[in-house]
Amino acid sequence: MYQPLYTEQQLLAGLAKGERMATDVVYRQHIKIVGPWILQNGGSESDVGDVFQEAMVVLYEKAQQEDFRLSCKIGTYLFAVCKYIWYKKLQGAQKQPGFLPDNAGNDEGRDWAYEDDVNAYKEREAHYQNLDIALDHLGEPCRSLLKAFYHNDKSMQEIAAEFGYTNPDNAKTQKYKCLNRLRKIFYGAQTKMR
């Protein structure tokens, strides 16, 4: 198979934009290293997929930041993040101190590399989850409309056609109405929680 050679910078730039080609290359290259490690440390094939994909998302999120600079190779970063995620997963699975893999360095009080990135990611993930819950509470057609626009990247023209609005402007008005309601639900829920 023809595979163009990319520099790491190019790959990261592509990844940040969510380009399929770059993502594919990164995925293929690094799951070869991470996969066996997880399998050796008591994981299953599906664990490999889950953990590695999560690490990829962490990298993706990090690449979105304006001041993003990777101080190491992509592989090193992904491997470190995967180790941390897997470690946390094991810890959660059994309510006792998780074992540290032999090649994970010294045990007690070890600072995990890129722990902050993962934690930031987890926080954001929780935030997104709340947003999704709020979206689900919105009811139709708002839920589908907002999902079509934000999640599926559809244009206002497409949405107008799909949801039966006479023109894109009507659809846009509807979208703002929906956003208003979403804001009330979301921030209302947030304040309630506090």
Next chain:
Amino acid sequence: MISRDFNNWQLAEAFKAEMLPAVELAALQTRLETDPVFATEFHECVRMITALNESGKQKQFRNMLVNIHHDQTEKSTKPNWKVRTIPLRTHYLRTGAVAAGIALLTTLSTFWIVTHNEKKRSSQYSLLKRELETIKRSQSAIIRNINTPQNTTPVAPANFSGTGFAISNDGYFVTNYHVTEGADSVYIQNKEGEYFKAHLVTFDKTSDVAILKVQQSNFRFSKGEVPYTLAANKKTLGSKVFTLGYPQDEIVYNEGYISSKNGFLGDSMQYRLEIPAVPGQSGAPVVDNSGNVIGLITGKESESSGTTYAVSTKAIHRLIANSDLKLKLPKANKLSKLNREQQVEKLELYTYSVKVYKR
């Protein structure tokens, strides 16, 4: 009010996309500084749109990852990296051991409880079954005699047992037809408790006689030829007779006399005997003092009285003559000069319990 809200969204979207002209941007800045209510609302709008945008993009990225993963695993059914998997880490051993211990304990105690209860129940059950079986057996024998012989009603599915005796040492033996009727399989059991599978060779429903053969090829009932002969003619009234049968697992000896030369309702193929008989003795040989087998027990008049009916050996002779069996009936009577105990001892070797299995 509503239009103002929409304005905020529009403004926020434009601000986010950095599409706001410099003049409006400046106006927005001053408004944000002076109007705190507007400022919080506006920031909320921006945050909301940002979050929606980002979570949307992330979702798309995730979908792409799933796709890639799927593609990859599809292309090579097994992943292109190979590792040795160690499913159970030493780390899990302690937890695993505790879990296994609990599982074992639970299994064993459950097993014990279940079998304990089961035992109680099954002992009650088998008692009942035995009763049922005996009743059915005696009924069948009685029905067989009371009804017309052609109309031997098949009994309900049950396991039957009767008695049979050898007529040639290479495996042929005789019993009542009603014992084997409707059988799936027939086994004979000697007094040592050994089983041998047998099959029906020929039978006469009217006289209630069946000839069977043990299937095992080199089977012998005992050493030497069958020591008794089958009487060709009817014995006289009042002759003393004895019988050996298996009303239970143990062989049982009984004695009596011929009380009538004809059997039930004047059946000339039968004797009427005064001899105790219980179910399970169907097919038992009836032997006179000199060691001739004169018939086989077939039924009785009622459960309480000692009146028993036996099919004459004439019926066996007739059955063999009518069939094309190459069967050498015993010719020499080796029992004639022996006393009763010795006769019984010899006869025992050739008398078997017949076990019949029906569906």
